[in-house]
Amino acid sequence: MKHSKLYACLSYLSILIIIPALVPGKDSFVRFHLNQGLIxxxxxxxFGCISFIPHMTLAGDLLNCIVLILAVMGIVSAIQGQRKKLPVIGRIQLIR
Known part of the structure; x- marks a missing residue:
C-alpha cells in the first residue's frame, strides 16, 4: 500500500483514526497500528472520564499523559516502518 506509513501514523491521532479505519484494502502493517491506536x-x-471523578483528577491527567507518550512511541514506530508493540497495551488485539 502506497500510504501505509501515513495511515499507520494517523491511527494514533485520536479522532483521525477514522481515516485509516475506513480505507479499503488495509495491509497488515496498517491494521497492526490501527489496533494499537484504537486501544x-x-x-x-x-482516563478522561476518570479525570471528572472528584479527587481523581490528578490520576486521570497522569494516565492521559502516559497515553500521549505511548501515542508518540507508536507514531515513531510507524514512521520507521516497524511493528513494535507498545508497553502494557501491545498484547491486546481488537482488530485482526
Missing amino acids: LLIANIL
Whole structure:
C-alpha cells in the first residue's frame, strides 16, 4: 500500500483514526497500528472520564499523559516502518 506509513501514523491521532479505519484494502502493517491506536483511544476516553471523578483528577491527567507518550512511541514506530508493540497495551488485539 502506497500510504501505509501515513495511515499507520494517523491511527494514533485520536479522532483521525477514522481515516485509516475506513480505507479499503488495509495491509497488515496498517491494521497492526490501527489496533494499537484504537486501544489508546479507548484508554484515553476512559482516563478522561476518570479525570471528572472528584479527587481523581490528578490520576486521570497522569494516565492521559502516559497515553500521549505511548501515542508518540507508536507514531515513531510507524514512521520507521516497524511493528513494535507498545508497553502494557501491545498484547491486546481488537482488530485482526
